[in-house]
Amino acid sequence: MNTAAENTALTSDPGLLAKAFCSFLPSDAVLTEEEDLRPYECDGLSAYRCLPMIVVLPDTTDQVCQILRLCSEHNTPIVARGAGTGLSGGSLPASDGVLLSLAKFNRILDIDLNNRCATVQPGVRNLAVSEAVEPYELFYAPDPSSQIACSIGGNIAENSGGVHCLKYGLTVHNLLEVKVVTIDGELLTIGSKALDNPGYDLLALMTGSEGMLGVIVEATLKLLPKPESAQVVMASFDTVKDAGDAVAGIIASGIIPAGLEMMDSPAIRAAEDFVHAGYPRDAAAMLLCELDGIAPEVEEQIEQVCKLLKAHNTAQVRIAQDAQERARFWAGRKASFASVGRISPDYYCMDGTIPRKHLARVLARISELSEQFDLRVTNVFHAGDGNLHPLILYDANASDQLERAEAFGSKISELCIEVGGTITGEHGVGMEKLDQMCVQFRTGELAQFHAVKAAFDPEGLLNPGKAVPTLHRCAEFGAMHVHVGQVPYPELPRF
Ligand SMILES: Cc1cc2nc3c(=O)[nH]c(=O)nc-3n(C[C@H](O)[C@H](O)[C@H](O)COP(=O)(O)OP(=O)(O)OC[C@H]3O[C@@H](n4cnc5c(N)ncnc54)[C@H](O)[C@@H]3O)c2cc1C
Secondary structure (H helix, E strand, O other): OOOHHHHHHHHHHHHHHHHHHHHHOOOHHEOOHHHHHHHOOOOOOOOOOOOOOOEEEEHHHHHHHHHHHHHHHHHEEEEEEEOOOOOOOOOOOOOOOOOEEOOOOOEEEEEEEOOOEEEEOOOOOHHHHHHHHHOOOOOOOOOOOOOOOHHHHHHHOOOOOOOOOHHHHHHHEEEEEEEEOOOOOOEEEEEOOOOOOOOOOOHHOOOOOOOOEEEEEEEEEEEEEOEEEEEEEEEOOOHHHHHHHHHHHHHHHHOOOOOOEEEHHHHHHHHHHHHHOOOOOOOOOEEEEEEOOOOHHHHHHHHHHHHHHOOOOOEEEEEEOOOOHHHHHHHHHHHHHHOOOOOOOEEOOOOOOOHHHHHHHHHHHHHHHHHHHOOOOEEEEEHOEEEEEEEEEEOOOOOHHHHHHHHHHHHHHHHHHOOOOOOOOOOOOOOOOHHHHHHHHHHHHHHHHHHHHHOOOOOOOEEEOOOOOOOHHHHHHHHOOOOOOOOOOOOOOOO
16 A cells, blocks of 8 residues: 555656556557657547556456556546547546547457347457457447447447337347446446346446446447348438428438438538548538338338438439448448548537437538638437538638637537537547536536546546536526526527
């Protein structure tokens, strides 16, 4: 046991702390040189950057327990990191803290066909799970567009979604069990292979907790049988309103598509120029609607969807003729963020969710805000879930464009709250949306969130300063909690 003086010395001296880590980690798993720390300075939201004091790369659960124990004893902040593809600054390091990379936790531990589940380490890439179980005609449903790179640990921490989550649920609905290390270095097992568990639903609490309650070191995921048949319809529209209304129409009909995605005109053109997916370059908006199931069911639903699309004034409907064309239609959508990167030096990806019936009106308002802030915007999103991803285009090297992009983004978040939605659909709050949390929640609600955090991490060492704003910050921000239908800012429309 160290003395208080030794503890203080360790906390303030990165060299001493690194030495302590090296007593149980190989020296190449403890990084302290600036050039080694640099790759960890940000996630996908690169406008926020910070060099960590130390990066550690453990490869056993026991090492993770020891790292957390040491940080806890020495009052040192610690941030878990998966693949760093997050878009809200969730794995942004603390300058006086440790960055815990789970990159070496990259093994699929077990594929249990009898229970139709897979147990994986948190650093396993999302797509690697479906690839591993493909020979058994199974798949892992949550499929973020970043699935080629993002990790299962990051997916759980953000409760990630994707194209197929409309029908098959988000990460939280496809998770059976997690093993988590607490800030005290204790290993907890939460959930089980059984479909229900006694006690509070801590599995749901852990999912989407943005690395603030514990470090996930293992996860058991549900696997689903691959549908016998899948078919995708591409529909173009002359107005965004018609496309938005068609989404509401399809959902209202009782059909649950496997995916229902929407792209507006700039997004269509950017994707087509990049991927050559066969998209209609002159359309104002486009829907991709995937239906899956047994073959006769899919055929019947395709017919119904085509009728609904026509009733909503679609300009053109195309049904993918074979698996290659289906893959090409999706390739454009999956590469849409990358393709927008080709038409603008920088973009700021927003993430908010609204009731689907407001899609058309909210998109019209975003377009007005685009003119007001004098910044272009493209929209590509999970329309079936009402999960918007406006991409605000800006140039970080041009004076005040980043500030304008952030202010524009804040207005979009507040617009989502005002129509009864939320400030995040799947990218989390991270650093990015702390102020909007002050708008979405009352002081009492935020205080309860802090109480939950304190129950797991009394000293606030795990991913400090993220996801839940301090009440002091909200007071400084001068936020008003917004009720649905209430207009906090004169320029916001009443719905
Ligand atoms: C091009 C692009 C497309 C995207 N598309 C989607 C999409 O369709 N849907 C979607 O939901 N997201 C999407 N994202 C966002 C991002 O990929 C997801 O949030 C993803 O889940 C992050 O995983 P990661 O491994 O990169 O996590 P990181 O960015 O490393 O971390 C994210 C958060 O998880 C925490 N964390 C990571 N690992 C652990 C762990 N083992 N234990 C505890 N906490 C942990 C971190 O502290 C941080 O708070 C996209 C991102 C990009 C760049």
